[in-house]
Amino acid sequence: MIAVFLCQIGYLGVRGEMRGACPLRSLAEIFVFLSWSLTLFYLLVGPMYRISLLGVFTAPLVALFQGFALIPGNLAANPERVLNTSFWGEIHSSMSVLAYGALALAAVAGVMFMVLDHQLKEHDLKSGLFRNLPPVRELLVSLERLLWLGVGLLTIGLVAGVLMPHETADAWKHVFVALGVWGAYIALMMIKRVRGIAGRWFALGAVGLFVLSLGVFAFV
């Protein structure tokens, strides 16, 4: 994963130079940036929360995102240079994608939880996967922390999104969708904090919101 991370940095560096701005101007660049962000949080969070096996679940997602980026036609060999960059626009793009890295990792922790929960419920404890998954409580704590981190970064991205110049109606539509996603995550976190929620639904919420938000942004 470290090697992947270094390659991603190299790619984003070269691409940033070519663009003369944060390389988030095409779907392919967004997917690579998202993969970099996911790998970054994996490398930071994995050892911190002692989540062994996180890489086994993270690596396929990184491969999938980078696979999307490599679909023919997605990646321009000579990208257009950006002439007018806005400070708030750059902050908005980078923070939002960073946030999605953390939220993607939360979704990964959610999947790990659901696998372990299913195995414990069904008394299916023979697999090596079961032995290597971290405990239920640790997964839930990590999941919640990652969601807070992601929501925090998303908040910065959202504020920057409001402050950046909006030349078209589509730009505002994008901000409103982001606000909706942010609100959904905040609602999930508040339910967990105030009322409480069974781990299965909390994990499902984290996974579902991530998939849903990715889907929404693909069309907006």
Next chain:
Amino acid sequence: MELVCLGVNHKTAPVEVRERFAVGTTRLGEASQELLKMADVPEGVVVSTCNRTEFYLAAECATDALKRLESSLAEKVHGHEEPFYRFEKKDAARHLCKVVSGLDSMLLGETEIFGQVKQAYHAAHAAGTTGATLNKLFQKVFSVGKKVRTQTSIQEGSTSIGNVAVELAEKIFGHLKNSEVMVLGAGEMSRLTAQALVSRGAKSIIVANRTHDRAIELAAEMKGRAVRFDDWLDVLKDVDVVISSTGAPHTIIHRKEIESLRRARKFRPLFLIDIAVPRDIEHEVGEIDEVYLYDIDALEQLADQAKARRIKQILECENIIELELLKLLK
């Protein structure tokens, strides 16, 4: 020098014979010195655990050394069937490798034996009863023991109900130091299971029993607290693990009771261990999202699966031992 091993263990001798040969850990060095005198050999180590006492010797002639040792020990086995097993040369080294790897233990693959043999060797070494032959043998055997445990899964999985419960509790809660355990019914099985959880650091134990005095007694033994049996549901709000083993003829924990506590518990995971027959916990309780319910059959099945997995590993362990013995004897 030739290697010799003479021993008694749980397979060859009843406890009333084994106890005559038992040596306390503080006397292991002294016992090794006595062994040298008895067998008239230059090197010797006495290994003694609750299930075995073994004498390892390095002698010029293995057969003569064995005869001398057996005649010295004959008095101790008077009136009983022949309790000894004997191994010479390569067979003695092979046997020690199996002992250290837990292959000869009552509980297949147990790990404690490794430390016990190491302690016996260190005591003998400190008492000056080891030389080139036994030093080389024991050092090699320890590395074989490590190899067997790291390259096979002979020690994986829990083979007793108490340990299966602990393993599951750790899989749900991680470190048990923040986990509260409630014991319903103060029988032997619940005591053993609770003890296993306490030994792994469970934060506190709450005991509820129909006979309150018995609950107080068990709670004192576990350094926990007792509650009246009628009040157990009020306490459940803060509990993470419940071990239930009452003699009730019907279920005592029902879905609706646990459902009523979910909000108060903030939907935290709850691990229910039902080791009672007839069962104490309604089967439907296990359908609640955050509840993990295991009854005696499920726990026994898991323990049996672990035992079967360990048995499957024996051949692999023996192959490692044979390969390492070849290197040792080169």
